Amino acid sequence: MCHKDCKEIKGGRFTRWRIKLSVSNVSAEDGGDYACQAQLTHTGKRYTILNSITVNITETHGYAGRIPKIIYPKNNSIEVQPGTTLTVDCNITDTRDNTNLRSWRVNDTLVDDYYNESKRIREGFESHISFQKHIFYTVNITFSEVKMEDYGRPFICHAGVSAAYFILKLPAPDVQAYLIGGLVTLIGAAVSVTYIYNIFKIDIVLWYRSAFLSTEIKEDGKLYDAYVLYPKPQREIQSHEVDTLVLKILPEVLERQCGYKLFIFGRDEFPGQAVANVIDENIKLCRRLIIIIVPEFLSFDLLKNMSEEQIAVYNALIQDGMKVILIELEKVKDYTAMPESIQYIKQKHGAIQWSGDFTKQSQCAKTKFWKKVRYHMPPKRPPPSSSAQMLKHTY
Structure with missing residues (x-):
């Protein structure tokens, strides 16, 4: 549970995700003292943990340069066979002082919550590499088994106001493999027919003549x-x-x-x-x-x-x-x-x-x-x- 200035935080702009609180469409009214508490059980005893932070809202120029950039996915599709195990990375670059939330969602719901019961699709832990002016983040999504219901459904990577998705699709038929397979089958059939004909040629010809x-x-x-x-x-x-x-x-x-x-x-x-x-x-x-x-x-x-x-x-x-x-x-x-x-x-x-x-x-x-x-x-x-x-x- 989180509070702002001793009032419980409510509203669609506020999202709790693991140990973070995400605020979308930040305005000057969002400045103030925030406090969040959580319950922790240790050696059979239950403890209440409280953490607080003071947020100051300042206007900055050139905010567009601070919008996270999602390098991958790129609203693309991925060919995969049903039953396959699949891991897809979301690669993001963001400024060093940005506090954007990075997550995977499906049907406007966090992946871990959407698949809470089956846990077939899970979001991995976030990793990052720091550079002089920006940070490169990676957070992946893992399918333990791809099913037919996953095809055609957008899996969206969110980073602040930025978002990008990928869609799973069935692999296109390998025409060349089919052609080669068909050719091999035809050749095999022709060889078999020729072999059988050579063995039974005399009987076949005599039967055909009589018939x-x-x-x-x-x-x-x-x-x-x-x-x-x-x-x-x-x-x-x-x-x-x-x-x-x-x-x-x-x-x-x-x-x-x-x-x-x-x-x-x-x-x-x-x-x-x-x-x-x-x-x-x-x-x-x-x-x-x-x-x-x-x-x-x-x-x-x-x-x-x-x-x-x-x-x-x-x-x-x-x-x-x-x-x-x-x-x-x-x-x-x-x-x-x-x-x-x-x-x-x-x-x-x-x-x-x-x-x-x-x-x-x-x-x-x-x-x-x-x-x-x-x-x-x-x-x-x-x-x-x-x-x-x-x-x-x-x-």
Whole structure:
């Protein structure tokens, strides 16, 4: 409680703050004797403390030069994330003999009083540095946890008649971070899709063909899906394996199970036809060339001498640009001993290694080996028209 000239001080111009009494809009009538008393408890005993001061009011010229200057804040905004701990300093310069009150307020109330219950936002102790003509004051405000209710609310630093505020606001979205994050996500998704596609590419293509392409394919005048070219090994065991694969397993899987149509020399030509004419005419009616490779040097010497291989490879590589499917009966480690045409085909189209064992289990179109062959085969087409069938019988 404070008194002036033995009368209790009342009115909005007088504010008690901690150990100070602030008087705003000072006039000559405010001069006089002031006394303030407070209660103090020490070692269980209660004491009354009284302090008094005499105030003389004098007129000064150039009062504007004595107004405190708030350096910071500057009526600015501060970006901060919710839940953050934040401390903001109020920096003030004032004349040495000035007695202005320095404090933080919110909603016209001292911060410590406004947040008296939660104590989430508190005003810190004042510090100062003295210079020859002025004093630099610092008094801070601390948020133990920034909450959504604090955003957009002015927190005002008062120094006598001077005041300045700051407002908290949410940080602007980091567009660059979003762009980088989005780009990384897209790249990651593209890599994942590419990786998954490479693993399941064959299954995806075969499914797509069976679901969509069968009704979209137009007639191209071809009668066969593939021409099968195979060597005649000199060893009896290899000859038997090649004949089994070409004359039994290939027709069983590709023709009967998958619906393809193959031309196999020795099986499909008419008796009495000239070999060169049969090969030249029929290979032009095929969409693919299947070459069976046996890892034996002599088996490919036939390409240098027999007209069947020469005409087939010539048509596939030069004349028609036909896609070639190489099937290795056994793993071929070195292609350098083979004709350049076979080396070129291997480099351009790759090769599929036979993984069967000439039993019924190897004659299933859904095995990995046959899926690879079907992937390189053309999409299945609708049955040829009657005119195309008649064309076949004219040869």
